[in-house]
Amino acid sequence: MLDYNLLEKYGREIAILFVEDDENLSKEMALLLKDIFYKVDIAYDGEEAFFKYMSSTNNYDLIITDIQMPNMDGIELIKNIYRINPEQKVVVLSAHSETHYLMELVNVGVFQFVLKPIDYDNFLEVIFNVSRNIYNKRVYKNEKNSVFIKLSDELSWNKQEKQLILNQKVLKLTKKEFLFLDLLMKTPQKIYTNKQITNYLYDEESELDILISNLKNLISRLRKKVPMLDIQNNYGVGYSIRIY
Known part of the structure; x- marks a missing residue:
């Protein structure tokens, strides 16, 4: 069973960029994510997302992105981000009809996927695991650097x-x-x-x-x-x- 107290603990210092061209889904997910994470920004296509990524004074800890979007799709967005930061954590939202993209995404380096329509229990489970990984790496780095x-x-x-x-x-x-x-x-x-x-x-x-x-x-x-x-x-x- 998901530990919501731990998820809240992990989310206090995690910044997220959520990328989805469906405006209703974006608003719905923004409300959910803002209850967990200290910073949540929204972009409606890959081009806008990449601009926000490059303009952000504080790096995003996690990118959650759709695949098919106007101007720049999710695959190009991820490739552009990985050229800058190969360690960037990414979760991809994928419809059943888009499974042919998954192998390309795996080859790029993405291993976390959530199928659409979104099952929120499964979504939160994926987010919990990624957030725990981000949190533990940060704690380890801080401890390692501290006297x-x-x-x-x-x-x-x-x-x-x-x-x-x-x-x-x-x-x-x-x-x-x-x-x-x-x-x-x-x-x-x-x-x-x-x-x-x-x-x-x-x-x-x-x-x-x-x-x-x-x-x-x-x-x-x-x-x-x-x-x-x-x-x-x-x-x-x-x-x-x-x-x-």
């Missing part, structure tokens, strides 16, 4: 300095606490196995059970020291850290 990994409202990890920051103050960590966090922060939310962690932390050639017991004590002390640090025990497999 800080946010762990709570007050807590963050400085990737460059490898420091745990609480309310803008550096927390003092023991050597083992530092090594443990340093490992988990290499790929936040990845589950590191008990063996991976103990190999990283301890040089001793002790039994794995003893090392895991030491690890559990270390994590217990760290949780008491920094309660808002969300260290997750993943069903006895290992540990991960939850980011905000």
